[in-house]
Amino acid sequence: MNAAVEFDVPARAEYVGLLRVLVSSLAAERRDLDDERLDDLRLALSEACSLSVDADAATERRLTVACREEDDAFVLDVSGGGPGSWAEVVGLQLIRALVDDVSAVNVGGEDLLRLRLLCPPAPPYQD
Amino acid sequence: MELRFEVTEDSGVSILAVHGEVDVATAPRLRQELVEIAASGSNRAVVDLDGIDFLDSTGLGVLVSGLKRFRTLGGDLLLVCTQHRILKVFEITGLLPVFGIYATRAAAVGAATEPTASR
Numbered sequence: 001m002n003a004a005v006e007f008d009v010p011a012r013a014e015y016v017g018l019l020r021v022l023v024s025s026l027a028a029e030r031r032d033l034d035d036e037r038l039d040d041l042r043l044a045l046s047e048a049c050s051l052s053v054d055a056d057a058a059t060e061r062r063l064t065v066a067c068r069e070e071d072d073a074f075v076l077d078v079s080g081g082g083p084g085s086w087a088e089v090v091g092l093q094l095i096r097a098l099v100d101d102v103s104a105v106n107v108g109g110e111d112l113l114r115l116r117l118l119c120p121p122a123p124p125y126q127d
Numbered sequence: 128m129e130l131r132f133e134v135t136e137d138s139g140v141s142i143l144a145v146h147g148e149v150d151v152a153t154a155p156r157l158r159q160e161l162v163e164i165a166a167s168g169s170n171r172a173v174v175d176l177d178g179i180d181f182l183d184s185t186g187l188g189v190l191v192s193g194l195k196r197f198r199t200l201g202g203d204l205l206l207v208c209t210q211h212r213i214l215k216v217f218e219i220t221g222l223l224p225v226f227g228i229y230a231t232r233a234a235a236v237g238a239a240t241e242p243t244a245s246r
Contacts, residue, residue, distance in 0.1 A: 013152035020181075039212045046183050050151040090220050091184040097219040 002030055004068035011061040011080065016049045019065055023076065026067055031074045031119045040098040041117055045076060047091035048113050052080040069121070073100070076115040077107070132160050140239045141169040142232060146178035149186035157186060161193040161204075170202025173235040182213050187220060194226065203227065205235045 007022055009015040020042045027033055027041055045065065052063050066077040095102050101116040130147035141164045149157055164172050174190065176182065190206070197204040205227040208214055217223045229235040 013150075016151055017148060036212070042181070043183060043216070046150055046181070050183065050185060053151055088184070090187060094184055094216065094219055 002069055004066060006064055006066040008062055008064045011052055011054045011059055011063040012057060013050075013053045013055075015063065016046055016053060019049055019063070020046050023065055023067060027074050027117075030069060030122055031117075032122050033074075033117075033119050037117070037119065041074070044095045044098040044102075044115055044117075045078070047095050048076070048078040048115060050091055051088055051113065052078060070116075072118055072120065074117045074119055076117075077105070077112040078115065079110060079112055130156055132156075134160070134164065136169075137232070137236045138240050139169075139171065140236045141167070141172040142175060142236070143172060144175040144178055148181035149179055149189075150181060150183045151185045154183075154185040154189045158189045158192070161189070161196065165193075165196050165200060170197055170200035171204075171239045172197055172202070173205045173207060173232060173239060175207040175232055175235075176213055177207055177209055179210075179213065182216050184216075184220070187216060187222065190226070191222070203239060205229060205239050207232050207235050 005026055007019055009019060023045050024038055024042050028038055033041070049063060049065070054061055061080070064079040068075050095115065099115045100118040103114050105112050105114050130145070130149065130153040133144040135142045143160055143164060145157065147153065161172070190204070194204045207229050209230050214228070217226065217228070227235070227238055229238060
């Protein structure tokens with residue numbers, strides 16, 4: 001099994017697009033996901049991150065996305081946040097529809113949103 | 128993140144073509160474009176989403192508020208979209224029947240200029 005990977009960025013809106021690129025690239029490399037499932041992952045991740053970003057451009061909060069693999073799933077733990085505004089409630093609705101399981105968990109005193117996407121590992125590379 | 132707009136007009140309908148990714152970082156710029164179109168005196172607008180690569184709930188919220196704004200003005204806000212991955216966002220959130228969504232700009236402009244277009 002591949003090592004877990006954690007991305008840590010300022011909790012600001014302009015970093016959400018970067019996280020989409022990084023996490024979806026990692027998922028595409030490690031798991032057997034078609035384009036539509038990767039789109040689902042990008043959107044679900046983006047919604048989860050949007051729940052956590054801060055409108056204050058000077059915020060010192062951090063946004064972390066921890067990615068790990070299970071035998072049958074790609075799992076993301078996204079730090080902080082919770083639904084409040086209309087967009088955030090709809091965002092949670094989207095996440096629930098796009099991934100196979102979503103749950104709020106507390107790990108080491110930190111609240112996380114855990115997204116679980118069922119998918120097998122990527123097949124071994126062959127020439 | 129790159130988000131580009133082109134504003135044109137056809138038969139008295141403002142057309143806003145959007146290119147790029149609409150998310151929590153860029154959606155405020157889309158909101159500003161719609162506000163400016165409404166402030167210019169136009170009450171009928173078409174937003175062409177076929178050039179976007181990504182749309183999240185923040186972008187949806189901007190489109191919903193734009194729809195309310197134009198209908199309050201006695202007009203309408205119609206969309207052009209043929210991309211499955213974008214339409215899926217409307218479908219999941221139950222917003223497909225709320226918007227008039229068309230496959231081409233011509234069809235959207237045609238609907239916007241019909242007497243029954245105002246809802």
